[in-house]
Amino acid sequence: MRHGLKLAKLSRPTAHRVLMLRNLVSSLLEHEQVTTTLPKAKAAQKLADQVISWGKQGGKENWERANGFLLNGSKTLKPLFEVFAKRYATRPGGYTRVQRAGFRVGDRAPLAVLELVDNANDxxxxxxxxxxxxxxxxxxxxxxxxxxxxxxxxxxxxxxxxxxxxxxxxxxxxxxxxxxxxxxxxxxxxxxxxxxxxxxxxxxxxxxxxxxxxxxxxxxxxSSSSSSTPAxxxxxxxxxxxxxxxxxxxxxxxxxLSTASKPDPLRPIRQLSARLRETETSIERKGSPRPVVTVPRVGRVPRAGESTAGWAATEGDSERNEILARGGPISRAKGTFGREARKERSKTTRQGTETPAVPGDLADALA
Structure with missing residues (x-):
């Protein structure tokens, strides 16, 4: 029975999936580290271990097999059968490692670093x-x-x-x-x-x-280095x-260099006082900030853009009645450009340009 032979499909057709994994393994052997999604890294890890085992075994048959699998054989075949085979000669297996590397920006796909163990940047x-x-x-x-x-x-x-x-x-x-x-x-x-x-x-x-x-x-x-300066x-x-x-x-x-932070009990009071002073001086400006509330709010609070025309006015609270009559916080922030201010200006304009009354006999003649 085929127990333990699960194969990751990676939401791709067979030809596309095989070519993608071959490309990942080829890049891994060339750069010794690649960053990809976690499912792809786990799927490519099995193939990379198998290809490195071909390099350890050596021989013409394994050379031709690796040459047919890798997409960049001119860059990776020689290191595979010489450098990596020597590096992992005493290691019984596990030539690659998958390290999680956060999440991708955009779709939040889990990222991972697939690397060869014991590389220069392990x-x-x-x-x-x-x-x-x-x-x-x-x-x-x-x-x-x-x-x-x-x-x-x-x-x-x-x-x-x-x-x-x-x-x-x-x-x-x-x-x-x-x-x-x-x-x-x-x-x-x-x-x-x-x-x-x-x-x-x-x-x-x-x-x-x-x-x-x-x-x-x-x-x-x-002394085996080919450069003039020995390594x-x-x-x-x-x-x-x-x-x-x-x-x-x-x-x-x-x-x-770091210093221990000391709590300042007066800092919240100073910040609150500065915000209150700024609010008092700029209350008539367009886009002024909403006053800072120092006590818990009681009752219904208008939301941004919410109409308060149908709300019942509170008796004995002239400031709240005035705020409720003017509208929500967006209308208050607009100031002289808000809807209520435009209504007042249009009413004043109509009253100032009202036409004089027409005599009765002239009105009858015009009718």
Whole structure:
């Protein structure tokens, strides 16, 4: 029986759907990250894992199969069978990851980032480094904490057994939370290939760890690069500590620059007084704001544009009777250009231009 073989239709015909997923997988292998809707990302994830498994297996048959599936074989076939096959040689599966990325503007469709794991811009790698740096900064901020020197002690301890065991050392660090340690292990478990970095970051990393760049443990130079300037590479775990240190300093700077907000009990009174003064001075202007109500309203309140002609006037409240006679808030905002004002002007005009009375005999003659 066909259990567990559900296929997402994606509201498209078969030919359209297959070509769309091939295009997504081709773009993913070219850029290592694509942003699309969540259902499309989940559907393309299965095909991407299958194509990467062809690259790991190698051989002419898998090469021809991948060449027939990918739409940009000239750009992706060589990385698929060389770079990605080497990167995921020890990983048993799960070569892609789907990360939710909010909602699309317009139709609110759920968006997601489909990416290859262990790529240069790995989201889990960066998020785990950010969390480690923030938790260490919070410990430094606490009263009686280790202070800024706590990071150097932490890094020297986790680097004591070599770069290959940094993930295991962080997993046993008491300074970090349980979930943070688990995420660090997931981010560094299968990352062993050297990562290209800039020379400035290598120098700062050496200064932070207390070693000189010329030591034996310094990052190696990749001589296989085709460019004239050799690329500097480092271990992914050391790069992880560098990124965590960057977030550590950024969080400490945020703490030092931010000031605690103090509640001002007189602020609402000052704001209300300013609005009342502005209302009193501009009550006769066109478009003046509605007076601020300082007490709860009682009874029926006119809505915007609502006619109040049939409402019963309140005895003893001349101000409310005048407001009800003038109309709703839109009529009051129009001022001299409102309907009531136009009626008054037209009545005054008719009274001023009234024709004189005609004598009786002349009226009979005209009749």
């Amino acid at each position: 989201l889990r790698f960066e998020n785990a480094a950010h969390t480690v740096g923030r938790e260490m900064a919070l410990r430094a901020k606490e009263a009686g904490g280790p202070g800024p020197e706590g990071w150097k002690q932490f890094r020297a301890r986790v680097e004591a057994n070599g770069p290959e065991r940094i993930g295991e050392s962080i997993a046993e660090a008491p300074e970090l939370g349980k979930v943070t340690r688990q995420n660090v292990v997931k981010a560094l478990r299968y990352r062993s290939a050297p990562v290209p970095v800039s020379e400035e970051s290598v120098a700062s990393s050496a200064e932070l760890s207390g070693a000189s760049p010329s030591d034996a443990d310094a990052p190696a130079v990749d 500097v590479t480092t271990h992914p775990a050391l790069l992880f500590l560098d990124r965590a240190y960057h977030h550590y300093l950024s969080t400490l700077a945020t703490f030092s």
